[in-house]
Amino acid sequence: MPALDLSQTSVDLTRTICDIPSVSGDEGHLADLIHDAVSALPHLDVHRDGDTIVARTHLGRPQRVAIAGHIDTVPVNANLPVRDLVEDGEPYLWGRGTVDMKAGVAVQLKLAAELTDPRVDLTWMWYDHEEVDADLNGLTRLARTRPDLFAADFAILGEPSNGAVEGGCNGNLRALVRTRGVRAHSARAWVGENAIHAAAPILARLAEYRPREVPVEGLVYREGLNAVRIDGGIAGNVIPDLCVVEVNHRFAPSRTAEQATQHVLDVFDGFDVEVIDLAPGATPGLDAPLAREFLAAVGAEPRPKYGWTDVARFSALGVPAVNYGPGDASLAHHDDERVPLAQIEDVERGLRTWLASP
Incomplete structure (x- = not known):
């Protein structure tokens, strides 16, 4: 597999990483590619723990935002490689991981490469073993070995939310x-x-x-x-x-x-x-100043997250966190998993606008 090309569009990058199988426990190859790609970016300080990769800016900004996404999927069931389809006139990417949650990961990789002078310092996290027992989760391990990497004023999980902002989680x-x-x-x-x-x-x-x-x-x-x-x-x-x-x-x-x-x-x-x-779950945390700024920038009406996500890990550490990513969560783990191309682009645009604004 050639190196990841982070100059690709976020849609093409989604295609690329979805076609690299990474069922929980077998994330190593994709983790290697992500580690190599972000390590080549001079504005990021990169740390690796197992198959979890953390990349941070150190620009001396007064505030820091953590943006995280898991790189593992549930098992493949004849739904790779991904393919394009059109449904009711709307183009989609179909296949395992498109919703949960490699479209979100692709957006994060794209922005990590291109946002060299963001308005806040950024901590990007790509982690393993989210789809299995909580004690195997890469963020659980990282919280034990490097809790300092979780320091932030606000966090965003790229979990599928139909391009809306979903606060907290059950x-x-x-x-x-x-x-x-x-x-x-x-x-x-x-x-x-x-x-x-x-x-x-x-x-x-x-x-x-x-x-x-x-x-x-x-x-x-x-x-x-x-x-x-x-x-x-x-x-x-x-x-x-x-x-x-x-x-x-x-x-x-x-x-x-x-x-x-x-x-x-x-x-x-x-x-x-x-x-x-x-x-445990996580309360919405939408009264945090950065959360209010983020909601205003993306023009989103917040909703509750019914499922459990790793916003709870940040909330437990006192970091308010929300879910914001492309894809319909009801299609996560579904054999007909598919994500609208427009949502991938919209989420990239929303994050870029907020993070790049003065």
């Missing part, structure tokens, strides 16, 4: 809810206890659950509590002695991780519950 909790029984031959089921049957009340509670809509700093976040996986049984003629229901709770950023955990424990009171993944 928190994310995954838990295993277990039932136990007694194993027996299915021809003599009465001598056993069926753990799968015992899980019926878990599913009933989920079916009856009514999620909240929670206003936080002027934005309304929608919560959720859903079964996402059920596992039980070992053979077609054996009464199962164990059933595990995996549940996913998306909770408003006004709720702490401890409160979210307690809520799940309360919903499944009487059952064996184990929390296996927990990431």
Whole structure:
């Protein structure tokens, strides 16, 4: 693979990096190319930690903005290489990573190369392992080894937001809810206890659950509590002695991780519950001066981010952060993933206008 050409348009750069597969755990080649490309730029100081690359300006500006994007994707499913398509008269790029989130990464690479004299100092972050467990995330690792690199007055995550500004994010909790029984031959089921049957009340509670809509700093976040996986049984003629229901709770950023955990424990009171993944949300942070300036510059009406994103990592460090990137988040991980070319160009234009203005 030849070196990345950062003089390409952001659309062509999206094509290029999408056609370099980088499923979580296999980001090394793309990380190498990004590292080599930005290391050649004299106005940037570059640091690498595993497959996470950080590039910073040091212009002595009174304020610093961090702009980040992950370079990994979910697994490819016959949706590479990318291709152009037209839908209702609008041109798109179709293929894995176009939405989540290599179009955003391409915009960031393009601007990192060309904004040599921005109005604020900039910290660009391209990181690995976003699509898997939180403890593997490149920003988690970087926060342990180089927390100083997160210093900023405001942060922007290039996560897909349809070219709008999405403030904060919901928190994310995954838990295993277990039932136990007694194993027996299915021809003599009465001598056993069926753990799968015992899980019926878990599913009933989920079916009856009514999620909240929670206003936080002027934005309304929608919560959720859903079964996402059920596992039980070992053979077609054996009464199962164990059933595990995996549940996913998306909770408003006004709720702490401890409160979210307690809520799940309360919903499944009487059952064996184990929390296996927990990431707090992030409040919108839109009252920060740089956030207000950014919203005014791009002319955007802020919306809530229903999913979890790494804005939460910056928020936990006291850095207000928003999501701003091309692509429809409902198409993230979809086999028909596609991004409008106009959104890639619009997001580049919005960031360039704000960062380059005096």
